[in-house]
Amino acid sequence: xxxxxxxxxxxxxxxxxxxxxxxxxxxxxxxxxxxxxxxxxxxxxxxxxxxxxxxxxxxxxxxxxxxxxxxxxxxxxxxxxxxxxxxxxxxxxxxxxxxxxxxxxxxxxxxxxxxxxxxxxxxxxxxxxxxxxxxxxxxxxxxxxxxxxxxxxxxxxxxxxxxxxxxxxxxxxxxxxxxxxxxxxxxxxxxxxxxxxxxxxxxxxxxxxxxxxxxxxxxxxxxxxxxxxxxxxxxxxxxxxxxxxxxxxxxxx
Ligand SMILES: [Zn+2]
Numbered sequence: 354x355x356x357x358x359x360x361x362x363x364x365x366x367x368x369x370x371x372x373x374x375x376x377x378x379x380x381x382x383x384x385x386x387x388x389x390x391x392x393x394x395x396x397x398x399x400x401x402x403x404x405x406x407x408x409x410x411x412x413x414x415x416x417x418x419x420x421x422x423x424x425x426x427x428x429x430x431x432x433x434x435x436x437x438x439x440x441x442x443x444x445x446x447x448x449x450x451x452x453x454x455x456x457x458x459x460x461x462x463x464x465x466x467x468x469x470x471x472x473x474x475x476x477x478x479x480x481x482x483x484x485x486x487x488x489x490x491x492x493x494x495x496x497x498x499x500x501x502x503x504x505x506x507x508x509x510x511x512x513x514x515x516x517x518x519x520x521x522x523x524x525x526x527x528x529x530x531x532x533x534x535x536x537x538x539x540x541x542x543x544x545x546x547x548x549x550x551x552x553x554x555x556x557x558x559x560x561x562x563x564x565x566x567x568x569x570x571x572x573x574x575x576x577x578x579x580x581x582x583x584x585x586x587x588x589x590x591x592x593x594x595x596x597x598x599x600x601x602x603x604x605x606x
Pocket of ligand 1: 502519
């Protein structure tokens with residue numbers, strides 16, 4: 354657990370390769386100049402050192418309905434998020450272990466991968482443009498990147514009497530003594546199993562029941578040491594098949 358103050362440390366910046374810095378736009382941040390056209394390096398997803406079949410189950414983390422849980426996942430370890438009963442959304446958050454101020458950010462994932470859904474073999478990108486996780490397996494094939502976490506105070510809101518994903522994310526971090534980000538309202542989830550397709554060329558979106566069946570899962574590999582939080586979305590609406598349910602997380606390494 355890092356006790357370092359939030360923000361990119363000088364040491365951390367020095368450890369980044371020039372290519373990664375360039376790809377992340379960090380050179381622009383250092384010099385005050387945007388990267389020159391054509392200098393943005395492609396994102397390289399480091400291949401796995403060992404397959405999942407050769408890793409051991411290290412931790413099983415049940416996520417009761419309408420709650421969240423967090424785990425530290427070290428580089429090259431994997432986290433499997435399972436939908437035991439199907440039709441349940443899991444809001445996925447991941448923070449760099451060195452600072453809660455670097456976290457996976459769906460707008461970065463979408464624009465770098467040029468797709469509004471998660472893609473097998475592609476990175477889940479941070480707000481600094483770094484891939485922190487890579488999706489290796491996905492049995493349902495539908496994960497939303499457009500919606501923020503539900504919260505008690507703003508849309509997509511749910512009644513204050515019901516737990517919400519934004520609060521549950523913060524509670525999960527506190528429960529494992531990981532720092533809460535300074536502005537949790539701008540930490541948006543990658544919504545595992547959420548089925549909210551764009552339904553026409555005008556860009557209209559429809560929230561539908563998840564297509565995830567009982568037992569469907571995703572497997573993510575950590576590209577850096579991260580804190581992963583998954584909240585079992587609390588909404589009793591169609592987004593969770595009208596019944597909030599539990600999820601299960603497993604860590605392999
Ligand atoms: Zn939610």
